[in-house]
Amino acid sequence: MAKRTTHRKPGLTETVKTDGGRETCRNPEAALKPPKDYEVAGGEYSFSPRTSSGLTAERVADVFARRAAVVSESRETIAGLRNLIRESVSENTLKAYCRALGRLVVFMGIPSAEEANIRVLLEKLDDITLARYVARIEAEGKAPATAQMVIAAVRYAAKLWERESPVGRITAKAMCGFRRKGAERGRGQARGVTWTQAERIATMAGAEADSLSGIRDAALISVMSDAMLRISEATALLVSDVTEETDGSGRASVRRSKTDQEGRGTVLYLGRPTMARVRAWCEAADLNDGALFRSVSRGNLFTSRVGETPLSPASIRRILKTRAAQAGIEGVSGHSLRVGAAQSMALGGATLVDMQIAGRWRSPQMPASYAREQLAGRNAVARIRYGCK
Numbered sequence: 522m523a524k525r526t527t528h529r530k531p532g533l534t535e536t537v538k539t540d541g542g543r544e545t546c547r548n549p550e551a552a553l554k555p556p557k558d559y560e561v562a563g564g565e566y567s568f569s570p571r572t573s574s575g576l577t578a579e580r581v582a583d584v585f586a587r588r589a590a591v592v593s594e595s596r597e598t599i600a601g602l603r604n605l606i607r608e609s610v611s612e613n614t615l616k617a618y619c620r621a622l623g624r625l626v627v628f629m630g631i632p633s634a635e636e637a638n639i640r641v642l643l644e645k646l647d648d649i650t651l652a653r654y655v656a657r658i659e660a661e662g663k664a665p666a667t668a669q670m671v672i673a674a675v676r677y678a679a680k681l682w683e684r685e686s687p688v689g690r691i692t693a694k695a696m697c698g699f700r701r702k703g704a705e706r707g708r709g710q711a712r713g714v715t716w717t718q719a720e721r722i723a724t725m726a727g728a729e730a731d732s733l734s735g736i737r738d739a740a741l742i743s744v745m746s747d748a749m750l751r752i753s754e755a756t757a758l759l760v761s762d763v764t765e766e767t768d769g770s771g772r773a774s775v776r777r778s779k780t781d782q783e784g785r786g787t788v789l790y791l792g793r794p795t796m797a798r799v800r801a802w803c804e805a806a807d808l809n810d811g812a813l814f815r816s817v818s819r820g821n822l823f824t825s826r827v828g829e830t831p832l833s834p835a836s837i838r839r840i841l842k843t844r845a846a847q848a849g850i851e852g853v854s855g856h857s858l859r860v861g862a863a864q865s866m867a868l869g870g871a872t873l874v875d876m877q878i879a880g881r882w883r884s885p886q887m888p889a890s891y892a893r894e895q896l897a898g899r900n901a902v903a904r905i906r907y908g909c910k
Contacts, residue, residue, distance in 0.1 A: 618674035648689030655695040664706040713861035719746035733825040740802040743795035771796035867892035
């Protein structure tokens with residue numbers, strides 16, 4: 522007789538499990554993000570009988586640790602291994618995969634009762650079905666990157682559960698045609714905010730002498746422009762990560778980034794005006810440690826309160842858009858300062874290698890794309906035939 526266990530969680534519908542591993546859950550969102558199925562207590566590692574089925578860093582680590590437990594008798598070793606595996610996986614990437622697989626589940630018409638287990642999806646998915654889904658995405662007017670994310674998610678899930686990937690020749694051909702037909706689709710390149718524009722935006726923000734948020738925003742914009750920071754890097758910056766040199770310039774240490782998942786770290790240059798703004802912000806906010814850029818309550822320089830936690834990515838994007846609009850620059854995104862810095866370097870005569878190193882890109886392809894108009898102005902024809910510098 523099959524063993525039957527029932528779990529209930531606040532705000533969610535009932536989940537029923539049997540010893541056969543079958544799971545029923547009427548809530549799709551809960552199904553793709555099931556509860557934790559491990560315990561660490563008293564220095565020991567133990568598994569509960571629940572079945573991992575979601576794509577989170579915790580899930581992935583638990584799957585591999587579970588396999589290792591078969592050949593290892595040391596629970597402390599398994600717990601340590603699990604922690605290492607968890608750190609090797611980007612949580613944001615797994616969230617994107619989970620959303621992509623959720624949409625694929627809906628397309629395939631899999632009942633919500635089966636949504637809880639990604640392995641069920643892999644059992645029913647084949648090359649033709651996946652290619653049909655690619656065609657559906659194209660017909661909806663979406664960009665090729667959307668379909669490519671789904672394919673990457675399917676491949677990752679298949680690898681995770683040790684299944685043969687359903688991505689085959691038909692899907693590959695469909696994607697090839699999608700990329701050709703949908704080359705102009707997508708959000709396109711973010712508008713660049715050049716160094717000159719960034720300086721104007723920061724100056725206007727800092728001119729609000731009685732505004733603590735204005736002082737913070739001036740420092741934030743200047744640091745992101747000089748160091749070409751990504752949003753995630755700006756929110757992770759600590760007070761101790763920024764140091765001042767004897768000549769008044771600064772150095773910003775980025776401990777981990779999108780292209781440095783292992784945390785080797787790098788040190789970036791900050792100009793003297795930027796360091797002056799950082800110094801003014803730290804003094805006004807009385808910051809000595811912790812997050813460098815934090816939330817500020819409404820009020821003036823003396824009544825505003827500074828939060829303890831770092832600004833969220835959404836808050837930084839909102840600040841950039843608002844401050845840029847005040848300076849008469851519309852269409853700004855969180856990536857605009859990096860794009861604009863690449864364009865400014867190209868105008869100044871920097872090589873693609875210079876730009877790649879400064880922006881910490883894995884290849885010169887991205888800075889070449891961002892600054893293609895500026896680079897065209899000093900290509901071989903411009904330099905040799907017309908004497909442009």
